[in-house]
Amino acid sequence: MTAEIVVERDVERVFHLQCSCGSALVSTEKKIACNTCGKSLQVRRVRKRGASPVAVEYHFACCFCGVALVSTKKLATCTHCGQTLQILRAEKRTSRTSPSPLRHAMIQDFERLCISLGVGILIICFFYGLIMD
Numbered sequence: 001m002t003a004e005i006v007v008e009r010d011v012e013r014v015f016h017l018q019c020s021c022g023s024a025l026v027s028t029e030k031k032i033a034c035n036t037c038g039k040s041l042q043v044r045r046v047r048k049r050g051a052s053p054v055a056v057e058y059h060f061a062c063c064f065c066g067v068a069l070v071s072t073k074k075l076a077t078c079t080h081c082g083q084t085l086q087i088l089r090a091e092k093r094t095s096r097t098s099p100s101p102l103r104h105a106m107i108q109d110f111e112r113l114c115i116s117l118g119v120g121i122l123i124i125c126f127f128y129g130l131i132m133d
Contacts, residue, residue, distance in 0.1 A: 014026060015029075015043050017043070020037075022036075058074070060087070064078065065081040
């Protein structure tokens with residue numbers, strides 16, 4: 001039996017830098033100051049062609065037995081219960097866009113029409129009640 005797991009992407013980048021003074025630095029920020037010499041270092045993005053050296057790891061719990069799993073592939077077998085799990089990418093929800101100005105104006109006109117008809121019916125009922133008395 002194959003279970004499908006939907007994983008939301010929550011990636012925090014870790015930058016490994018080496019200062020010109022020789023000290024190694026690790027940070028999640030793109031700008032860091034060296035602890036040894038005080039020099040400021042900044043991470044810049046360089047676009048390269050070809051395969052990315054970044055390895056993606058998926059951390060999740062087995063949906064059958066609850067054991068924590070780590071996998072670099074989208075298909076993993078639980079070491080505890082032996083079930084095969086398939087990781088699927090979650091679709092991002094699109095934000096609801098506001099209605100167009102024309103649609104917004106039409107909605108307002110419809111609301112005004114309904115209110116006007118309601119008031120008109122109340123006035124007719126009032127006068128009809130006066131006539132019948």
